[in-house]
Amino acid sequence: MLTAWAPYAPALLLLLAVLWLPGLALLWAFGQRGGRILLTAPAFSVAVVGVSGVALDLLGIRYDLLSQAGAALVLAAAAWLVGRVLPRGGHAPAPEDRPAPDGRAGATAVGAPGAGTAPDAAAPARPWVFPAAAAVGVAVGAVLLLRRMVSAIGEPEAMAQRWDNIFHLNAIRWIVETGSGSTLTLNRMVDPERTVALYPAAWHQLASLAVPVAGDSVLAAHNLTLLAVAGVVWPASCVFLTRCLVGPSPVAAVVAGAASAGFGLFPYGLMAWGPLFPNILSLVLLPVVLGLLVRLLGPGLGADPTARTPDGPARLRTAASLLVALGALFVSQPNGVLALLVVGVPLVATAWALGLRAAVRAGRRRRTALLAVAAVLAAAVWLLAWNTLTTTFFWAPFTTLPRGVGEALLYGTNGRLDVPWVLVVLTGAGIYAAVVRRRLRWLVVAHLLLAYLYAVAAAGEDGPWRDWLTSGWYTDSHRLAATLPLTALPLAALGAEHLAARLAAGLAAAAAVLRGGRAGGRPPAAGRARPLAYPVAAVLVLAVAVPVSQMGSLTRTTQEVKRYYAWDGPESILGHDEFELLQELGRLTGPGDVVAVNPWNGGSLAWAVAERPVTQYHVEDPEPPLDELVAGIDTAAPGSPACAAAEELGVEWVLDFGTQLLVPWATEPLEVYSGVTAVDPAADPGLAPVAREGGAVLYEVVGCDGP
Incomplete structure (x- = not known):
């Protein structure tokens, strides 16, 4: 990878x-x-x-x-x-x-004696x-x-x-x-x-x-x-x-x-x-x-x-x-x-x-x-x-x-x-x-x-x-x-620092007790253990906190993200075949050629991938005269409202990415964009297929051509 x-x-x-x-x-x-x-x-x-x-x-x-x-x-x-x-x-x-x-820093500063923080914890000597x-x-x-x-x-x-x-x-x-x-x-x-x-x-x-x-x-x-x-x-x-x-x-x-x-x-x-x-x-x-x-x-x-x-x-x-x-x-x-x-x-x-x-x-x-x-x-x-x-x-x-x-x-x-x-x-x-x-x-x-x-x-x-x-x-x-x-x-970081400081104090006290026992009852010297206690405690806290923060808890999240980055998932708006066709669009069409699309099925991405202007750059309702074009360009004839819209908008091509929509249960976009969605070349003489990748098809507008 x-x-x-x-x-x-x-x-x-x-x-x-x-x-x-x-x-x-x-x-x-x-x-x-x-x-x-x-x-x-x-x-x-x-x-x-x-x-x-x-x-x-x-x-x-x-x-x-x-x-x-x-x-x-x-x-x-x-x-x-x-x-x-x-x-x-x-x-x-x-x-x-x-x-x-x-x-x-001062008697009232956080970390001062009595505030609950070992001096080594917050202000390292080096x-x-x-x-x-x-x-x-x-x-x-x-x-x-x-x-x-x-x-x-x-x-x-x-x-x-x-x-x-x-x-x-x-x-x-x-x-x-x-x-x-x-x-x-x-x-x-x-x-x-x-x-x-x-x-x-x-x-x-x-x-x-x-x-x-x-x-x-x-x-x-x-x-x-x-x-x-x-x-x-x-x-x-x-x-x-x-x-x-x-x-x-x-x-x-x-x-x-x-x-x-x-x-x-x-x-x-x-x-x-x-x-x-x-x-x-x-x-x-x-x-x-x-x-x-x-x-x-x-x-x-x-x-x-x-x-x-x-x-x-x-x-x-x-x-x-x-x-x-x-x-x-x-x-x-x-x-x-x-x-x-x-x-x-x-x-x-x-x-x-x-x-x-x-x-x-x-x-x-x-x-x-x-x-x-x-x-x-x-x-x-x-x-x-x-x-x-x-x-x-x-x-x-x-x-x-x-x-x-x-x-x-x-x-x-x-x-x-x-x-x-x-x-x-x-x-x-x-x-x-x-x-x-x-x-x-x-x-x-x-x-x-x-x-x-x-x-x-x-x-x-x-x-x-x-x-x-x-x-x-x-x-x-x-x-x-x-x-x-x-x-x-910052709260988690403060908590880790606090735990490391408390653990260091415990380690220093334990080491002092052990040292005092070996010294035949002399007073324990906690100060001698402190310089090493905090680094040891810090390593212990980090050795647990860092790896455990990545274990298990993120597995489902990663799978969820992968699902939405998959080319051909159940909710994909751009399948791999469609992407392949978009990569060919620059060869099949000329610079500046406007492509009619249904934004609900990913056709709008012809602009991002292939640098070809599209009729809509995001998901929104079509306004006149675009509404006439996307509803009837497949069966359009010279003089029809769809052909008039195509001429006004400069549309020469139609990109049909089928019926898998951004919102799978939506039906209205299929009706509104019926002229550029799931086109049947045999029944829709206004469009002529030019290239196909799987279910993705590029059509040329031919129904508006005069005799």
Whole structure:
């Protein structure tokens, strides 16, 4: 299987370069340094890609790899100028930043003596330990993800045989052929009359850049984009968020990376449901945005003993970075912004309460009043954003509320039986540690909020409350289930770090007792055992957590994804014979020849695969005059409405992919598209067969020719 993917390695490397280099250049020019920019660069690269697509389109410049590189350099130069104008940041002195007697962050810092963490656990003595652990975590997560995704996808040019993929694949070809990669205009593909036709374009822009290097295959470029984003960027984002919340714990870093590959509900779940590729991109970047928000609000919101309170200039720079990363979410898919709004409620409320308490204790009335005004403004902005991102499409509930809550807490959403028990246990340990240590209680609340929203979508009674809470996700339980790892991952990493610390303390105490016994009753020397106890405990925890997270629990999920990537499954919209005919379409027809299709049976993909314009680029009802054509072109004669429509639309060919439809039980598309579906050449003189692959046939329109 891997040999089939080998020729596409250059395209994958190109995508990884596009996902990292623009962001690194932007961050470096802005003055950011340190290993964290390696973990966060993709979020800024996606922002660069999205902004570039809009700007180049407005300037009338074709969007491709060369123009994207030029735009990235211009934006990096702009970031350099802004970085020179903004003052340099640092850390403001605060009580929690003052060194404690033991040399750690402070008596109130998480991990200080009495807080329940061994000093070795969160702040390794050697500065290279955490960067090495972070690299291992990202590598382990990437290897596990890529291995499973490649297995599930199968062939490089396979496709998810699902509804949304018709649009996504055609949109990639649209950008390649038209040179327009703007979020403001991408939806003109299906609605060409609109001046502003919004659709988040970042995913399709990224894939379009790989198409020329992937042998002009949109399908292969699309799959490679999935591997790069969900297989490599996702574990890096998870490690960054864990670093922001838990601190420089090697165990937490490795577990975060490995656990990124352990949840069946993301990214695997969205590969089969929809498939929702822009949502995948948005959720992959979301941990970076949340981590930046935590850094902006201050060290009191995480369990990082090395965190310091940023001063005004540092907050300003972090805020600027946060705005750019937020832009990446919008050009990817706004569902990521919705998830951030949910998680942000307990986070910002905690930060506000801490600030208010400090202001009241210090007798700072002006600051207290400002915080009160800020709370009102924040609530208004939150409500405006939430209501703006709502929709009018709804999925029906399918289970009970208690079962929905249980599914969310066990990560067995939407009826999954493959519960990842090791991640459930680690999350439980993390919840315990967060409650005991206090500073991450908001994360527990955020996790429960996401679980509740899933339960409302899966089981809530239809009505205004369910609609208002979940309509931003189309009340789709699959979309909401995919948000759970955002909070579950750092909690699981915190739980692993907590277990390693407790195990280390137990090992050190046991070793001290043994040493004391051998020394003839002298007092045990627990301190002598501590330097080795934590590494041993860490290895033991990782040796259990990492492999077990991949055993059994993902088997059913992988099989589900494989089922939807199969060429000739019971619900396939593009069979292998049909794909073979599409590959011949470029030889059989001329450039620019318009092909009439039934979008419900996969015919619309003639545009994505063969670069031939089609009558519809996505599944939607035909409008006049197309409705006349698709209903009667098979029996059309000169002067008929169908022939008039064919002349107006420039249709010369018909692609008949038979009666296997996207929705198997649907019958209306067979009636509406009767002229281009299941054509009988003997009874339908308006069409002449030109080529056939199995049940897929290409016809030429001949009935409209004059005598």
